Every structure is written in structure tokens, then in C-alpha cells.
Amino acid sequence: MKQRTLSHELLLLSIILLTALGLRLYNLTENSLSNDELSALFRLQFDSFRELVIHGFYVDGHPGGIQVFLYYWTKLFGNSPLSIRLPFALMGVGAVYLMYKTGKQWFGPTAGLVAATAIASLQFPLLYSRIARPYGSGLFFILLLTYFWTQLLKAPQKKGTISLAIAYALTNALCMYNHYFSFLMALIIGCTGLFYLNKNNKTAYLLGAFAAVLLFLPHIPITLNHLSIGGVGEWLATPDLAWVGNHIAYLFNGSWWLAAVYGLLIATLSTYRTKKNTPHYWWLSAVWFLLPLVIGFLYSQLLNPVLMDSVLIFSMPFLFLFLAQFANKPLSFRTSLIIFTLLTTSTLHTVMFNNFFTTQHFNEFKDVAKNTETLTAQYGKENIAYGISINHPWYIQYYFPDTFDIRYRITDNRGNQDILRLSDSLDQCRTPYFLYAWTKPVPPETDLIIRDRYPTVLFRKTYDGLSEITLYSNIVPHDERSKPVPDTTIRIRKKPAPGDTIPYWEIDSSRQFSESIHYSFPAQRKTKAIKIEATAKIATTTEIDGIQLVLALHDPQGKTRQWYSSAAKYYLHKGQQGTIFLVRTFEYQTLEPGDEIKVYLYNPRGMTFYISELKLESYEFQ
Numbered sequence: 001m002k003q004r005t006l007s008h009e010l011l012l013l014s015i016i017l018l019t020a021l022g023l024r025l026y027n028l029t030e031n032s033l034s035n036d037e038l039s040a041l042f043r044l045q046f047d048s049f050r051e052l053v054i055h056g057f058y059v060d061g062h063p064g065g066i067q068v069f070l071y072y073w074t075k076l077f078g079n080s081p082l083s084i085r086l087p088f089a090l091m092g093v094g095a096v097y098l099m100y101k102t103g104k105q106w107f108g109p110t111a112g113l114v115a116a117t118a119i120a121s122l123q124f125p126l127l128y129s130r131i132a133r134p135y136g137s138g139l140f141f142i143l144l145l146t147y148f149w150t151q152l153l154k155a156p157q158k159k160g161t162i163s164l165a166i167a168y169a170l171t172n173a174l175c176m177y178n179h180y181f182s183f184l185m186a187l188i189i190g191c192t193g194l195f196y197l198n199k200n201n202k203t204a205y206l207l208g209a210f211a212a213v214l215l216f217l218p219h220i221p222i223t224l225n226h227l228s229i230g231g232v233g234e235w236l237a238t239p240d241l242a243w244v245g246n247h248i249a250y251l252f253n254g255s256w257w258l259a260a261v262y263g264l265l266i267a268t269l270s271t272y273r274t275k276k277n278t279p280h281y282w283w284l285s286a287v288w289f290l291l292p293l294v295i296g297f298l299y300s301q302l303l304n305p306v307l308m309d310s311v312l313i314f315s316m317p318f319l320f321l322f323l324a325q326f327a328n329k330p331l332s333f334r335t336s337l338i339i340f341t342l343l344t345t346s347t348l349h350t351v352m353f354n355n356f357f358t359t360q361h362f363n364e365f366k367d368v369a370k371n372t373e374t375l376t377a378q379y380g381k382e383n384i385a386y387g388i389s390i391n392h393p394w395y396i397q398y399y400f401p402d403t404f405d406i407r408y409r410i411t412d413n414r415g416n417q418d419i420l421r422l423s424d425s426l427d428q429c430r431t432p433y434f435l436y437a438w439t440k441p442v443p444p445e446t447d448l449i450i451r452d453r454y455p456t457v458l459f460r461k462t463y464d465g466l467s468e469i470t471l472y473s474n475i476v477p478h479d480e481r482s483k484p485v486p487d488t489t490i491r492i493r494k495k496p497a498p499g500d501t502i503p504y505w506e507i508d509s510s511r512q513f514s515e516s517i518h519y520s521f522p523a524q525r526k527t528k529a530i531k532i533e534a535t536a537k538i539a540t541t542t543e544i545d546g547i548q549l550v551l552a553l554h555d556p557q558g559k560t561r562q563w564y565s566s567a568a569k570y571y572l573h574k575g576q577q578g579t580i581f582l583v584r585t586f587e588y589q590t591l592e593p594g595d596e597i598k599v600y601l602y603n604p605r606g607m608t609f610y611i612s613e614l615k616l617e618s619y620e621f622q
Helices: 002-025 035-042 049-057 065-077 081-107 109-121 123-129 134-154 161-178 180-196 202-227 241-251 256-268 279-302 316-324 333-353 366-379 417-428 446-453
Strands: 384-389 408-410 433-438 456-462 468-473 488-493 505-507 517-520 529-540 548-554 560-567 577-587 596-602 609-621
Touching (some): 002 333, 065 134, 081 279, 081 316, 134 316, 161 180, 180 202, 256 333, 446 577, 517 609, 529 548
Antiparallel strands (some): 456 468, 488 609, 517 596, 529 577, 529 609, 548 560
């Protein structure tokens, strides 16, 4: 009977590991490197370790472990996508094996195989095991730490604990150098172990913990600097309770249906009895999953937003260990078939229902570079002006061949002054074509600004709203089909009175507000969202500071619910004629019956300027 059970166990484990390997290696290099991966590679270009520390990760906000690893790894194997991603993919497979080992240690072989199935096939651990960032590696290190932690605390006698203490110290240090949330997870695990010390493990455990602290001491000045950096809190939103629920769903591929399948199949593997000799693992798995989530949530609420799905990958295994503990039936043909069904269902959901391998998960650089080369060859480099919004031009140059050399007129667009720089650059262009790409979010008015000078769109490719590349033209006869057709257009133009030849309104110090456009949302809504584009054509002779194009959302009683504006000073200079743009998207589910849009120009400082046109266009889209 034992022989048959062992054969079931080894066969299932082999299938799970092969599935994990296949999912992690399939098309590993076909997708573009992410922004974070390219950032890491860019910060490896130093001649000494000292320069790597100072410029590579002292100012980055992450511990230096992965950066140091990549520094020496790329010196040996190069910086190709395969070279840098392969170690992380293999660590992802190793994490699946360690999940099985830990689950088996804690709750038995059936639970170990169920837990390994989740890590092998669900999208969250799969996605972050396929990129060269500290998430897949941290998952591996945390599970390796958990394995040695368990072995050390379960040691039946002092003999042999020294080797376990060394392993515990090294894996602790790896977690600390990997990522600050894997550091936090290691700290939680280490503090928990203090409650399980006895005469056999006490000395070895404390020495191992002390050795881990000593190993991290050289990094302390760097960590103190990281704590002084704003980091992701400068752009990351503060999470609310809905975020927590969405995160739990995300662990199951964003599907409560799949979570229910996990619950149902695990229930069929349960004897509804918990082993009396391992009750602490029951609550440990729950606490270890919840504590980083609670700490990250409170820190984000009270100090600085840091909570993202990715940083909770280190505590994620313990949710599945908590669930897997209920799968405590002995292995048999029937239980093996149920686990295989769970693996198949979970894998198919990731690959087919969630379209894992065809979905754009991160910003696109590879295909943007490829299309840039293709369009350049087609239209000629001398005929094209280039613009891009990117964290650093090297990120796109990574994908260009050495023989391909272009100069970007503008490389960033964060709004405000960058909008004016883009406008000025476009005004200076003398080429018939303008190629613009963005690999990070840009102001939604960008496309309108460019089409104001280059009205025809010859080519556009969007990567699921994460990146985009467009070729514009000002010599090809404007084809109305190249412009999106609005669902609604409302335009106000100045109509001269008899004998009056001036086609504009004058706004001076006596007027704070211009004429306005009122727009009511359609009663019949066929889509999920609506985009509003507002434009104002104005001319100025004096200072324009303070002049704003406003788009306000009002309830039926006229109370302002939302208010947005575009400052004229970011679209034109004093004494110029030009167009101000303002674009906003509203999801219908956030609107209330009777809400309406009001568009007007606001003149709080009493400047003098002239308006020739005010326009609103609406576009419904999914």
C-alpha cells in the first residue's frame, strides 16, 4: 500500500513540476521586458562594485541583492532576455517543489500536492516567476526559509542543528537582501519561531538569527537611505478595503468561480479532522498570510502607500497552505485524480480563460521598437520627427540594433510643462511625419495636441492601454476616416453681428467665466464608459497665467461633483493663438441620473484674451 501511495505521490509531483516548468518557460523571451526589468539592466552599466552600489541601488528603493546578482550574472551570460529571465523562472519551479515539501511537512502529502498545484498553475505566481525581478526569487527564498525553519524547530536533538542554523541564517539573509516585503515576511517567521524554542533548538536558532542580522549589517546605511525616499508612494494610490477583496480574488486569477472550485475540490479531499499534533501550523499559515497584508495596509493608510499585489507574493503561499491543510485524505487513485483535476482546471483557467500568454501584462518596449524600425524604413528617417514618453531612452534602445540610430526630440510627458515642451517641439518640426510612442501613462490630451499639427493618423498600435505607438502625417490629405467619429459634437463659435467682422469673444477683467457648453449624458447607454474631449481656441496679447479650460460634472441640482481644468500656460505662450485641450473619461457606473457636463473658460485673474471656438465631443467605448 505504501509503495502504491508513493508512486501516486511521485507521479503527481512530477506532473505538477513539469506543468510549472512548461508554463514558466513557454515563450519566455517572446514578450517584451518590463519597465522594471529594463530599469534593472540599465543600472548594471558600471565598471566597479562601488559604482553599482552608489548608482545602481543606493537610490533605487529596493535592497541590493537582486541587483548584485544580475551584475555578476550578466557579466558571465550577457543581458539577453533569456539570460536574465531563466534563473527566475527556474526559481519559480523550485518554489513549487518547496511548496510541496512544506505542505507535506505540515499537513501531509495530499496537502503538499494541493498547495504545489496552486503555486504551479495560478496566474499570480506564474506571472512574477517569468520576469527578472525580486518577486519569483523572493517566493523561492521564503519557502526555502520556511522549510529550514520547520526542520530546525522540529530537530529532535541538538546534534545536526548547527548545519540547519547555518541554512536558516543564509536563507534569512537572502530574504532580507531580496525585497523589503520578503524581509518583513522573514522577520515575521523569525519572531514566530521564538514561541517554539526548546533546549534542542534554542541555541542554534538564536545563533542563526543573529548571523542573519550580521550578514545584513553592511546594507543598513543603504536601507536608511531607502526609507527617506518617497518611492512608489509618490504615484501609488492609497488602498481601501475594496482593494483587499480584489487582491484575494486576484490570487485566484481574479475569479471567485475558480476560488469556489478550489474550495469544492479541497472539500472532497477532506476528512474534516485536523491532526492533533500539528495545530500550530493551522493558525500559523493564516497569520503569516494576513500579517503582511494588514501591516502593508496600515502603513499605506498612515504613512506612505506601498501596497501592491506583487509585494504580497511572499505571503501568498500561506493562504494556499491554510486551505490545503483540509486536504488530509490519504493518497489514492481517487484523491490523485481529484488533484489532477484541480491542476488541469487551474491551468486551463490561467491559459485559456485568462488568456495568460496573449494578454499584455506590462508596458511594451520590444514591439514599439520593432514598429519604429519598420515605419522608419518605410517612410525614411529624414522625413520623420520622433517623440516618446519613457523612463529612459535606453529602455527602447535596448531593442534597437546597433546600426539603428534615431534622435528623439522629446522623451518624457508628465503633463504641465512637458505639454508645453511637446507643443513647442511640434511647432518646430519641419518633417511631414511625426512618430510618437509612449511606454508609460501620458496625459490624455497628448493625441489631440499632436493631431492639431499632424491631423492624419497613418498607423496606430495600442498595447492594452499600457503602451502605444502612432505615426502622424501633415502632408497626406486629411482622411476623415483616420479620425475617430464622435457620438456627439457641440460647438460654440462667435457669430459676428451686422457690420462686425471680429469672429471672437473678448474676455477681460470684467468677466471670470466665458459662455459654456452643457452636455447631458445619453439615457440609452450601450457601453461602459464615455470619453469627453473639450477644446478651446483662444488668442492672447498679454499674460495668460490663470486662464483655464474647465470641465465640470454637475448633479441635477447644479452642485459640482467633479472639476477638472487645463491651464492655458501649458498649451501656448502669451501673445500666441492656440488650442487648449482637456480630456476625461467617465465610467457610467460612477454617474448618477441627471448628471451633466459643463465646459467653459475660467478667468480668475482678470486677464484679457479672445475666444473663437469652444467645442465638446463625446465618444462611448467599452
